Amino acid sequence: MSEHLFLKACRNEKTERTPVWVMRQAGRYLPEYRAVRARHDFLTMCKTPELAAEITVQPIDIIGFDAAIIFSDILVVPEAMGLSLKIVESNGPAFDNPVKSGGDIDRLNTNVAGKLEYVYEAVRLTKKLLNGRVPLIGFAGAPFTLAAYMVEGKGSKNFEKIKTLIFKEPALAHKLLEKITASVIEYLKGKIDAECDAIQIFDSWAGVLPPDCYEEFSLNYINRIVSEIKRDKLPVIVFPRGIRNFEIMKSSPCDVVGVDWESDLAKIKDTLGGIKVLQGNMDPVILLSDEKKIRSEAGKVLDKMGRDGGHVFNLGHGILPETPIDNIKALVKFIKEESNKYH
Amino acid sequence: MSEHLFLKACRNEKTERTPVWVMRQAGRYLPEYRAVRARHDFLTMCKTPELAAEITVQPIDIIGFDAAIIFSDILVVPEAMGLSLKIVESNGPAFDNPVKSGGDIDRLNTNVAGKLEYVYEAVRLTKKLLNGRVPLIGFAGAPFTLAAYMVEGKGSKNFEKIKTLIFKEPALAHKLLEKITASVIEYLKGKIDAECDAIQIFDSWAGVLPPDCYEEFSLNYINRIVSEIKRDKLPVIVFPRGIRNFEIMKSSPCDVVGVDWESDLAKIKDTLGGIKVLQGNMDPVILLSDEKKIRSEAGKVLDKMGRDGGHVFNLGHGILPETPIDNIKALVKFIKEESNKYH
Numbered sequence: 001m002s003e004h005l006f007l008k009a010c011r012n013e014k015t016e017r018t019p020v021w022v023m024r025q026a027g028r029y030l031p032e033y034r035a036v037r038a039r040h041d042f043l044t045m046c047k048t049p050e051l052a053a054e055i056t057v058q059p060i061d062i063i064g065f066d067a068a069i070i071f072s073d074i075l076v077v078p079e080a081m082g083l084s085l086k087i088v089e090s091n092g093p094a095f096d097n098p099v100k101s102g103g104d105i106d107r108l109n110t111n112v113a114g115k116l117e118y119v120y121e122a123v124r125l126t127k128k129l130l131n132g133r134v135p136l137i138g139f140a141g142a143p144f145t146l147a148a149y150m151v152e153g154k155g156s157k158n159f160e161k162i163k164t165l166i167f168k169e170p171a172l173a174h175k176l177l178e179k180i181t182a183s184v185i186e187y188l189k190g191k192i193d194a195e196c197d198a199i200q201i202f203d204s205w206a207g208v209l210p211p212d213c214y215e216e217f218s219l220n221y222i223n224r225i226v227s228e229i230k231r232d233k234l235p236v237i238v239f240p241r242g243i244r245n246f247e248i249m250k251s252s253p254c255d256v257v258g259v260d261w262e263s264d265l266a267k268i269k270d271t272l273g274g275i276k277v278l279q280g281n282m283d284p285v286i287l288l289s290d291e292k293k294i295r296s297e298a299g300k301v302l303d304k305m306g307r308d309g310g311h312v313f314n315l316g317h318g319i320l321p322e323t324p325i326d327n328i329k330a331l332v333k334f335i336k337e338e339s340n341k342y343h
Numbered sequence: 344m345s346e347h348l349f350l351k352a353c354r355n356e357k358t359e360r361t362p363v364w365v366m367r368q369a370g371r372y373l374p375e376y377r378a379v380r381a382r383h384d385f386l387t388m389c390k391t392p393e394l395a396a397e398i399t400v401q402p403i404d405i406i407g408f409d410a411a412i413i414f415s416d417i418l419v420v421p422e423a424m425g426l427s428l429k430i431v432e433s434n435g436p437a438f439d440n441p442v443k444s445g446g447d448i449d450r451l452n453t454n455v456a457g458k459l460e461y462v463y464e465a466v467r468l469t470k471k472l473l474n475g476r477v478p479l480i481g482f483a484g485a486p487f488t489l490a491a492y493m494v495e496g497k498g499s500k501n502f503e504k505i506k507t508l509i510f511k512e513p514a515l516a517h518k519l520l521e522k523i524t525a526s527v528i529e530y531l532k533g534k535i536d537a538e539c540d541a542i543q544i545f546d547s548w549a550g551v552l553p554p555d556c557y558e559e560f561s562l563n564y565i566n567r568i569v570s571e572i573k574r575d576k577l578p579v580i581v582f583p584r585g586i587r588n589f590e591i592m593k594s595s596p597c598d599v600v601g602v603d604w605e606s607d608l609a610k611i612k613d614t615l616g617g618i619k620v621l622q623g624n625m626d627p628v629i630l631l632s633d634e635k636k637i638r639s640e641a642g643k644v645l646d647k648m649g650r651d652g653g654h655v656f657n658l659g660h661g662i663l664p665e666t667p668i669d670n671i672k673a674l675v676k677f678i679k680e681e682s683n684k685y686h
Contacts, residue, residue, distance in 0.1 A: 056541040158663060160628055167632040167640075210626045211607040212643070243605055244587060246637045263587055264554040285503055297510075300555070320501060 001197055002233045006067040009233030010198060010256050012277050012310050016074070018302065018339035019066035020332055021137075023239075024318030025059040026071045029328065032058045042087045047071050052122035056136070057129045062325075064332055067135050070123055070191075071341040074141030074202055077187055078150050080112035081179070091154075098153030098161075106177055113190045116280050123194035137237075138196030140188050142203035143180040148175070148300045149182075154229075159208045166209075166217055173217065173294055181221045185228045192229060199229060200237040200258070207242015214240075222248035226253045237279055241317070246271045261316025273308060281316035282331075287323045291330045298334050307342050344540055345576045349410040349480050353541060353578030353599050355620050355653050361645065361682035362479075364410045367661030368402040368584075369414045372671065375401045376627055385430045389415050395465035399438030399479070400472045405668075407675055410478050410541070413466055413534075417484030417545055420530055421493050423455035424522070425665075434497075441496030441504075448518055453525045456533045459575035466537035471518055480580075483531050484524040485546035486563035486568075490516070493523075502551045509560055516560065524564045528571045535572060536648070542572060543580040550585015557583075558591055569596045584660070589614045604659025609647040616651060624659035625674075634673045641677050650685050 001007070004018040021299050029035055033055055038252065045051045055071040075093050084096040087209040099105060126136055141149075151156075151162040166173045188199055201246055209217060219240070226236045230253060239258030240249065249257045259268050259280035268278060286297045298313070305311040313335045319328065349362040355540060370376055376398055377386065388394045398414040398533060418436050422428040427439040442448060469479055484492075492498075493504040509516045524615070529544055544565055552560060562583070569579045582601030589611050592600045602611050602623035629640045641656070648654040656678050662671065674679065 106514055158628060160631055160665070162454065163626070163628040164631045167629060167636055207605060241607070245610070261553055262550060262585070267588070283506070285501060285506040286510060288503055288507045293510055320503065322503070 001132060001135060004066075004197075006135050006312065007197060007233070007235060009276055009309070009312050010237065011233065012255070014309060016336055016340055017343055018305075018311050018313050019069040020313040020335040021065040021069065022315045022319045022328070023069075025065055025069065026055045027062065027319065028321035029319055029323040029325070030058055030062065030326075032062060041083065042073070046076060047118045049118055049121040049125050052119075053125035053129055056122070056126045060130065060134055063328055064336075065134065066125065067137055068118070068130060069137040069139060069200070070196070072119055072122070072139070074139070074146065074204070075149060076116060076119065077112060077140060077180070077183055078146055080115035080187075081108045081110065081183055083150060084139050093149065094154040095150065099147075099150045099176065100173055102175070105172065105179065108176075108179050110179050110187070112183045113131060113186050116187055119187075120190050120194040123196055127195050136195075136199035137198045137200050138188065138191035138194075139200040139202060139226075140184045142201050142206070142218060142240075143177045143184060143221040144209065145175050145203050145205045146180050146184070147209060148205045150176070159205065163208070166213060177217065177221050181224060185225055188225065188229045192231065192234065194301055198235045198237065198306075200239060201225065201254075203238065203240045205242070206240040211243070212243070214243060219248060219252065222254075223252050227309060236340060238310075239279070250275055252276075256312060258314070259316060263316070265301060269305060273310060277310045277312060278305065279312040279314045281314070284315045284317050284320050284323070287315075287319065287327045287331065289327075292325065294327055294331050295334050298331055299338070302335075302339055302342050305342070309343065313339070344475060344478060347409075347540075349478050349655065350576070350578060352492055352652070352655050353620055354576065354579065355598070356443055357617065357652060358686060359683055360686055361648075361654050361656050361678055363656040363678040364408040365658045365662045365671070366412075368406065368408055368412065369398045370662065371664035372662055372666040373401055373405065374668075375405065377563050386428065386525040387414070389419060390461045392461055392464040392468050394401075395462075396468035396472055399465070403477055406467065406540060406671055407679075408477065410480055412480040412482060412543070413462070413469060413539070415462055415465070415482070417482070417489065417547070418460065418492060419459060420455060420483060420523070420526055421489055423458035423530075424451045424453065424526055426493060436492065437497040438493065442493045442519065445515055445518070448515065448522065451519075451522050453522050454529070455526045456529050456578045459530055459533060462530075463533050463537040466534055466539055470538050478540035479538075480541045480543055481531065481534035481537075482543040482545060483527045483534075483568075484577060485544050485549070485561060485581075485583075486520045486527060487552065488546050489523050489527070490519050490546045491548045491551060493519070502548065506551070510516040520560065520564050524567060528568055529571045530600045531568065535574065535577065541578045541580065543582060544568065544597075546581065546583045548585070549583040554586070557586060557588070562591060562595065565597075566587070566595050573675065582622070593618055595619075601654060601657070602659060606642060606659070612648060616653060620653045620655060622655040622657045624657070627658045627660050627663050627666070630658075630662065630674065632670075634670065637670055637674050638677050641674055642681070645677065645682055648685070652686065656682070
């Protein structure tokens with residue numbers, strides 16, 4: 001498996017073409033996903049290994065991506081730490097008992113592995129279903145992103161609570177981030193033991209921190225996790241969504257940096273090319289247009305990366321639920337058929 | 344008036360200290376604003392010149408900013424073009440009849456000045472109340488930002504509708520943007536005739552466009568407006584919120600570029616310093632902390648701009664409604680007392 005196209009590309013080894021997968025590929029745009037979802041709520045799907053494995057494999061069978069990503073949610077870790085999680089897909093996730101004080105932080109549990117056995121079991125089942133066809137990506141939220149949810153209690157427009165914690169009580173913020181980091185390390189080690197082939201760390205709210213704060217309150221913790229979980233030939237991808245300064249990713253021990261669609265991939269390649277493999281970054285809304293536009297925009301992404309390799313094709317954010325199946329199929333076909341010209 | 348501190352700074356002339364105002368300074372954080380708001384709805388306040396003038400002047404009297412900005416809303420222009428506007432402050436604005444087709448675009452009216460006389464009257468009244476104390480900024484939304492509202496019908500998470508129009512039917516998108524541009528030019532000329540001392544163009548949704556599209560679908564229209572309204576000694580500020588590539592602002596005919604808090608002001612100064620005056624960019628959430636933190640963070644902003652001038656102090660986004668009055672007063676006091684060291 002370690003010689004699979006996707007894993008080789010993540011390690012910046014020569015490949016015959018560019019691999020392609022998309023964030024949220026096991027999701028609502030697929031009728032087969034919606035059929036399962038109609039019978040089970042979101043968290044039940046996460047917590048039932050047979051369902052999670054089925055959903056994870058759907059887009060491999062139906063669309064033909066070059067990697068699978070285990071169906072789960074980044075918030076299962078805070079739940080295992082002791083917060084009460086509710087996920088309503090239309091409203092986003094919420095915690096009934098957000099972190100409001102130092103005492104709440106003290107009460108958080110960091111021995112999470114025992115409570116996340118259902119994820120490891122889903123990974124093992126998925127690996128059986130995939131049967132070596134494509135690698136399986138395991139993932140976790142970055143500590144800052146998880147802290148943001150845990151303190152806000154839900155998504156937020158301005159993230160006043162977590163940022164005020166950071167601005168007014170940085171020591172307490174660090175205490176919370178330390179506990180989350182320990183939990184994420186334990187969690188990801190369990191996923192790797194269950195034989196995930198690569199790991200992605202989603203820093204979905206990276207852009208919420210002013211640039212001066214990002215390293216201290218987010219990237220340092222991500223880097224510690226990457227160093228702790230790093231093993232030979234296991235690529236680690238970091239997706240710092242919304243950051244402006246990619247320069248700071250140079251010193252991260254990660255292999256691959258995810259690039260959001262708001263960034264100019266050509267400029268990020270100028271900064272990180274040859275140092276980090278880049279993953280991304282087509283705007284998901286392009287997939288709501290037509291095949292001609294999709295091919296032309298995907299071609300622009302390939303052009304920006306050029307012939308130097310070091311690229312995993314992906315969207316710059318999750319695939320939208322209203323994406324027509326034929327459009328995502330057309331994208332994958334295009335990358336599979338045309339990207340060899342760049343290699 | 345043209346020799347006022349704020350206007351001189353906007354024109355990159357030498358000043359004795361850095362001027363300071365903040366976006367949404369005539370807003371909900373002020374008890375005096377909430378008292379007026381308790382008796383009138385938001386649009387009534389916009390459309391009643393006496394109320395708009397009163398609210399505009401409140402933060403000058405109470406906080407002591409170096410510039411006033413006329414109380415209004417960017418969506419009064421689409422309303423004058425024929426859309427039916429509703430503003431519920433907690434939900435954001437919405438149009439009952441969003442633009443859905445070429446026919447809808449054809450029906451839009453561009454002779455807006457006659458319908459916006461209430462804004463010009465508010466400007467004239469405000470100028471009387473200000474009585475030369477500080478300059479008055481007039482403003483408009485950038486055509487792309489207005490088009491986004493007009494097509495989506497309201498704020499949006501992913502802006503699928505306006506972006507799909509741009510991706511699938513670029514000619515139709517340009518037709519809409521042309522009509523909005525003509526309306527904004529007429530509107531701003533009326534504001535300048537009513538004696539606004541400076542103009543700010545808010546491209547609040549600039550970050551919603553992939554970087555490859557920004558110039559064609561937004562900046563070119565902004566630049567055309569700036570060229571059309573430009574007059575001797577009247578500064579024009581452009582605030583392209585969320586853009587990553589400030590390089591392209593070099594060729595804009597604007598005087599001042601607003602910088603959001605997500606950007607690193609030091610890096611933007613490297614790109615635009617000496618070419619454009621910069622306005623910004625402290626994170627508004629800093630104002631929810633305490634005086635010590637506010638002084639230290641405002642000091643960092645001044646440090647980043649250094650001793651070369653060319654800076655208007657502002658937040659990197661609107662002041663938050665929950666900002667304590669003492670905190671914004673502390674910020675303004677700090678800039679007034681400390682920024683002379685940089686000049």
